[in-house]
Amino acid sequence: MNRHDEFIQTFTILGRDFSRAGSVSTEIKEILQEIGVPSSIIRRVAIASYEAEMNVVMYAQKGELTLTLNPETIKIEVEDEGQGIEDIELAMQEGYSTATEEMREMGFGAGMGLPNIKKNAHIFIITSSPGVGTYLKMIFYLDEERAA
């Protein structure tokens, strides 16, 4: 099912690599700008992909982010190898965080990551197996009216 107008790119994210944290979401943003995606959508994607990227940096050994883009939708999938999430419902609550004191001191771990992704993506799916890893999928519609 390889569409001629579908663009796919995969990025690797390393856990604990705080110095490069955010670079993948910046790259995604630049791709979307190049293609001419409306800036309101780019903003949503930038926030959600950054939060997803930071989750890998903070809680996993490594992860892969795949961007799939066609004229109708932007799909971002993130799969990581890491501790996973015990209770997804709890993790989805605003303010809930398992970040360590050290991470909080760095300005992370406000417990807004997953809620922020949910707020910005039009469709958001998350599955996790504790001790193995987490899988996130977010979809953004390029036509905002259809999304509403």
Next chain:
Amino acid sequence: MEYFHTIRIDPDKCQGRMSCLRVCPTQAIRVRGGKARMLEDRCIDCGECITACKNGAIRPLTDPVGELTKFRYTIAIPTPALYAQFGQEILPGKILSGLRRLGFDDAYDLAYTCGEVSLVIQEYLRENKGPRPIISNVCPTVVRLIQVKYPSLVDHVTPIDIPREIAGREIKKKKAQQLGLKEKEIGAFYITPCPVKMLSIKQPAEKVKSHLDGAISIADIYGPLLSAMETLDKSEENNSLENICLLGLGWAIAGGIRRTLKLKNSLAVSGITEIIKVFEDIERGKLKHIDFIEAYSCPQGCVGGSLTVENLYISYNKILQLLETLEFEKIKACPDIVKIRRRYRSGYYFIEGKLKPRPLKPLYEDLSLAIQKKKEKEEIYARLPKIDCGVCGSPTCQAFAEDVVRGEAELTDCFAMIPEKFQELSQELIKLLKKTAQAFSSKIPKKQTLSKEKKRKK
């Protein structure tokens, strides 16, 4: 739309050394045919290339002092950064008197309006519940950076007009009344620390027309002004601390607004690279707890402008010391807040137009075709050496791949493509040789045998 720029590249002086190519933060320069060229829609007039060019081929555009003769009455409106260009003992009052002596009919203390606008910003921060952080619009390069590279942040930029514009508008109105002149007979000239302010006068980012009539560089006026100040009588000097507006003086340096307003949740950033880092964070939604951001493209703020004369750390320090003295002496000399609040409600301070994004041209207007172009671009990029050498005339291999896809460069402009090109050419050559050889084998060899036979006979 055509964009006006205040940066000029002189092709006669340009030797294609490419220093400008590497420093440009928006990749707005290409070297083609050995000469630097500007991509007008990308340039934000930051002036990094002016400093980088060793040949002096890139020059800022400001108004020559001669422009003054076009008006019946002229007013100088100097940037507060001008106050930092002279020794500690020379205070703003004396500098303004010097400007009058120099030939301006009047000189206006812009710091006063800056102070007024500081208080307006305070009001706006209190009343506006819109997106945070709010970003200052004082630096035209920053405003253009947002329009071009961070279009989603346009709503964060304050809609309050810049002090120099408000001052120009009001002073012309007032003087016209006082002197019985028409407003267009009065010329208001900004004394500028950088070329980009000139641009914001010729082509404002938000509105159709500026209230100022031109900009004169500090560097151009510095020598004459210094001499003019020496000829002042003691009575004309006006060299006192009493009427310096503390809040307004802060506008000369990065961090001056937040310091004088005592804003806790605010940041002061200077230098394009640092600003980009902060804007990235805002786009990621990280800085929502920050109320206000002062951002200046020049290091340390306007005192670091490329048209200033004094070392920027010395001038930064002079402003800081003046601020400290005024704070210690409890001198404020700033406009009345009650009057400001009344004007604020009447819309007096707001920009006439609205700031609009000016995003970079996508690879193609149609999304589906743009995605195909993007794939093409990645295929080309995969073949490039990825060392960003710049020899092709584009700043990076990524930019080069894009230029090729857009049809603005040829793949063979890349040196790494030379072997491929050579292979292609040599194969053509071999084919050609074979053809000729065939042609020869049918005709010429007979002659050769003939001649050999002849030789043998001899």
